[in-house]
C-alpha cells in the first residue's frame with residue numbers, strides 16, 4: 001500500500017486502548033466505584049505538605065528520588081519479616097520509582113523483552129498487561145484463570161517457552177480478587193527458570209487478609225529474578241499523584257532507574273509520599289475499614305445467592321456474562337459507576353457505605 005502517512009509500528013496500531021473507569025458527569029452525583037480508588041479524601045497532614053510543596057514547583061524535583069527512596073527503604077526494613085533480608089539490609093539500591101506502578105511495569109518489560117519475546121500473564125487480569133507487552137514489542141501469552149477467578153499457576157508454568165522473558169503475577173488479581181498464598185508463590189517462583197523475570201504485582205497488598213499471605217520480600221531475598229511492584233495509588237490514596245515503586249535486587253533496580261523517565265516523580269508527589277509513609281498508621285486504619293466494607297459487600301452478595309470470589313483487594317467481582325453491559329448501564333442510571341468487562345462481569349470497588357447499600361439493593365434484582 002502506498003501510504004504517505006507516518007508509519008506506526010504494527011504493534012502500536014493494533015493496541016487495544018486502556019479503558020478508564022467511568023467518570024462522574026459534571027453536575028451529576030454518583031458513587032464512583034469504577035477505578036479501585038480510595039474513597040477517602042487525603043489526610044489533612046498530607047494535604048498540608050502538598051500545599052507547602054506547591055511553593056517550590058518552579059524547581060525540578062530531585063531526579064534521584066533520594067528522600068522517597070530512603071523513606072521506602074525504611075518502610076521495607078520496618079515491615080520485613082524474618083524470612084527475607086535482615087532488618088536494615090533493604091536500601092535505596094533496592095528501590096526504583098515510576099509514575100504509577102503501571103509505568104514501572106512498562107519500564108520493566110523494556111528491560112527484558114526483545115521483539116517477539118513472550119510475556120506470560122493470567123487473563124482476565126490487569127488490562128494494562130497486554131498493552132504494555134505490545135508496546136515493549138513482546139507477544140502476550142494469556143493464561144485463562146481457574147475457577148472462582150483464581151490464577152492458574154500450573155497453566156502459567158506450562159505456558160512458558162524458550163521465548164518467555166517475563167511472567168506477570170497479579171496478586172490479588174484485578175479484577176476478580178483472589179490472591180495466591182505464599183506457599184503457592186514460592187513453589188511457582190522455584191519452578192520458573194532463573195533467566196525469566198517474575199513480576200509480583202502487589203498493587204492491593206495492604207488489603208490482603210488471609211492465612212499464608214504472600215511475603216514477597218522474602219521471595220525476593222531468595223530469587224534474583226523477582227521484581228515486586230507496589231503503588232501509592234490504592235491503599236495510600238494518592239492515585240492522582242502517580243507514584244509506584246519496584247523492589248528488586250540492586251542490579252535490576254539500577255537498570256530500572258536507568259530506564260525511568262527523567263524527573264518523572266514530580267516534586268509534589270515526592271513530598272506526599274514521605275508524608276504518607278509517616279502517616280502510615282492512620283492510613284492503614286482506613287484500609288481496615290475498607291476491608292470490613294469489602295466483607296460486607298461479599299457477605300451481602302453471597303446471601304443473595306451470588307457466587308462471589310473471595311476478593312483480597314478493594315473491589316469485588318460479579319460474573320454476569322452476557323448481561324454485563326446492560327447491568328452496568330442500569331447501575332449508571334442509578335448513580336453507581338462500576339467497571340464493566342463486556343461479556344464477562346462487573347468490578348465494583350469498595351467505596352462509601354452508601355455505595356455498598358446501593359450495589360446490594362441493585363444486585364438483588366439481578367439474581
Ligand SMILES: *Cc1c(COP(=O)(O)O)cnc(C)c1O
Pocket residue numbers: 036099100101102103126170174201203230231232233234239242243244
Ligand atoms: C491499579 C493497579 C496498578 C497500578 O496503579 P498505578 O496507579 O499505576 O500505580 C498496578 N497493578 C494493578 C493490578 C492495579 O490494579
